[in-house]
Amino acid sequence: MSSDPWGRVDETGTVYVRTADGEKVVGSWQAGTPEEALAYFERKYEGLVVEIGLLERRVKTTDLSAKDAQAAIDHLRQQVDEHHAVGDLEALAKRLSALVETVDKRREERKVQRAKQHDEARTAKETLVTEAEELAQSEQWRSAGERLRALVDTWKGLPRLDRKSDDELWHRFSHARSAFSKRRKAHFASLDAQREDARKIKERLVAEAESLSGSTDWGVTAARYRDLMAEWKAAGRAQRDAEDDLWNRFRGAQDVFFAARSGVFAERDAEQAENLTLKEELATEAEKLVPVTDLKAARAAFRSLNERWEAVGHVPRDARPKVEGRMHAVERAIQESEENEWRRTNPEARARAAGLTGQLQAAVDKLRGQVDAARAAGNNAKADKLAKELEGRQALLDQALKGLEEFGG
Template structure:
């Protein structure tokens, strides 16, 4: 090879023609040229600057002593140019790496802050099922971020991990304390309800007479709180069964009473037919005497079946209300003060009517249409008023 410093032997190729020997060493040059070209492409593609620099150094040493025939000086110049580009690439990639690390720190810090927010919640108001699921999701995000995101400085990574771990520990401690308190409260509720069950079951010998006491226990049960759905349902079944015993005894008594009182119902229904006939009665004295007789007989008959008490009582109350209205109307008509005012007003209206009738005659004689209309309207109004006061 001819170089700037002179000729340099690059090797021997025995048992071949000069052309074959030269072609061999030219292929060596082509291989080196290909390596330099590939390195240039990698540098343009943004390959890690450290890898480029290392390869440039290796190829530079190789080209300097290469046993190849070709423009090795040009290859050396291209490698030198790549060396300068490596510095620029290193700066660029350093800035990009720094920006990526800053973004990664911000993303990981957001995960930590969300965990710390969960840790700061009031344990008594926290929905623990949702909170536990949220914490698990945050931990998964943390692991994925460690695996997939750009690396961040070890010191900052350790500090963020300490904060995340502290928040997770706080959440777990709060959760355990909450459920420990809840278990204690549930235990107290179960004890209270068990005592109520025993009291309710002790009422069984009293039968229907035990119902008032059972209702008091029922109020205590409502105020006792809850102890978990499964336990509450089982305990309620026992408490209710004790009540069913009492109400069952009462049901038997009611059934006997209903059978006994069935005849009373028939008699009272007959009385109601007699009483409801008074709804059209206008003679107040006769209506009052009849109703009084009905009421005495009603009371003497006695009880009716429980499910009919309200029905028959409401029908009798309707008749009694009608009789009270009949009395009230009579009093209003015969009240001396009201009567005197009505008679005075009636006299004034009669005078006004006589005057208006005279004015109407005069208007008709003069054929004054407006006067006729005014007199007619005023006359009809006064007559309506007189009728309203019953005169």
């Protein structure tokens, strides 16, 4: 018979392990000496020690699920309970019990974490829904549409909630997007309809203007042309291509009539010369509005001057382009100030300008480094070629920086 502190082998070859509840049969050994029997079952015990140690590390250092961890613990506990090893089985049982407590704690922590994530995801989705419902009422069709598309991408990146909550919030979110799309579609359909109506009206006005272009009833026809112009302005704009073509025909018909009238009534040259003087005075007064320092005041002043201009009447045909060009130059300056003000207050244009400037600056820096490297390597031909490209990029950068300054820095 052979024994050690945790087990023994009797004369029949039966192997026992000592536990707090007394000796338990481990198994029977007939293949060798009692010492070999004890060594075999001690190795099985060491194997259990290793497995438990590995499981402890997995539980502490990996994202092993509580379910899988509990299954592994149950499997090891069964082996310990079956007493098929010689060693301190009670110590192993205690380690497994402690591991159960760790897994239970981990399970509870994950439950709390999932609940927190669920609440955060719900709050985030409710925020998205609220913003989408606000955007659904917007008439900023482009920016609101882009923002709604961005909200969809954000939504896709959030975790799912329980099906009922997720479906309810998605229904509201989707309904808001649909409502916006429907309103936008209706708006542009209405706009298209208005432009089509304007096109039909202006085609009628053009037809009448062209029919009147050969008239010699100077006073009545000129008055009718003024009425046609008022109707033209009241009709609104047609589609861009149609608008430009119709306007050229409309203005051309008027030009034919008034040119003929000017030829017949040469005595009105003096009157037209006086008109020219008046319009030159108005142009001079208008030019004082440039450079524009007070946009609102400049617009109002120019509108008043333009009304007086329209009331003056015709000027000699050969002088008209120059004097009208002076007024148009002032008008363009005011329009440019309006556009600059719009761009300055437009965050999308500012962001694009800043992005372009950053890209150009990076390209300039890269080219400058390549030029220096080529010079250092003695490759002057390549350096000269890169320097020319650098010069072009630098000019673009300077222009972009100047544009960015218009936004206030």
